[in-house]
Amino acid sequence: MEKHHIDVMIDEDAVNNRIKELGEQISRDYADREVYLICILKGSVYFTCELAKRITVPVIMDFMQCSSYGAATKSSGVVKLSKDLDMAITDRDVIIIEDIIDSGRTLNHLKDLLGQRNPASLKICTLLDKPSRRVVDVDVDYTGFRIEDKFVVGYGLDYDQLYRNLPYIGVVEFD
Ligand code: IMP
Ligand code: MG
DSSP states (O other), X not given: OOOEEXXXXXXXXXXXXXXXXXXXXXXXXXXXXXXXXXXXXXXXXXXXXXXXXXXXXXXXXXXXXXXXXXXXXXXXXXXXXXXXXXXXXXTOEEEEEEEEESSXXXXXXXXXXXXXXXXXXXXXXXXXXXXXXOSSOOOOSEEEEEOOSOOEEBTTBOBTTBOTTOSSEXXXXXX
C-alpha cells in the first residue's frame, strides 16, 4: 500500500447533523407511507443504519451488493451484481442508499435494474456526491454533501477495504 495519511474533510458532528436532516426530510416526504431502503453493500452500511434511525415512518431494510471498483482508487466502469435483494419491491416506495456517487455508473445501472421490478416509486439518496466526476447522468433525490474530486474514506467508504469504520469523512493524502 502506498504511503499515505488521512485528513479530516467532514467531521463526525457535521456528518451526524446532516444525516439527521435527511432523515427528517425523508420522514416528511413519505408521511403515511412505508419506505423500503436498499443499502448498497458495503459502503452504505453506516449511512443506511444512521439514516434509518432518523426516519419516523415505517422502514424496511434490504441489502444489495454490486461493485465497480477493484482494489485501486479508479473505477473500472464494470458493474457486477454479487448479492441481490431478499424481497420483491413491487409496489414498494423504494429508496436506494449509496455512500458516494462518482462516475454515476453504479447507480445508473441499479436504477435501471430496480426500475424493471415495478416499484411504486424509486428514489436515490447518497451521503456524498462528486459531481465533477460524472460520466453517466443520474437524478439524485437526496444528497448529504457535494464534495470536490478527492478520494475519501470513512463512514463506510474504504481505501483497499480499510477505514470504513472511521466516524468521519476523511481524505486520503499520498505522502
Ligand atoms: P461510480 O459507479 O463511479 O459512481 O462509483 C461508485 C462507487 O465507487 C461507490 O459506491 C464507492 O464504492 C466507490 N467510490 C467512488 N469514489 C470513492 C471515494 O472517493 N472513496 C471510496 N470509494 C469511492
Ligand atoms: Mg462501494
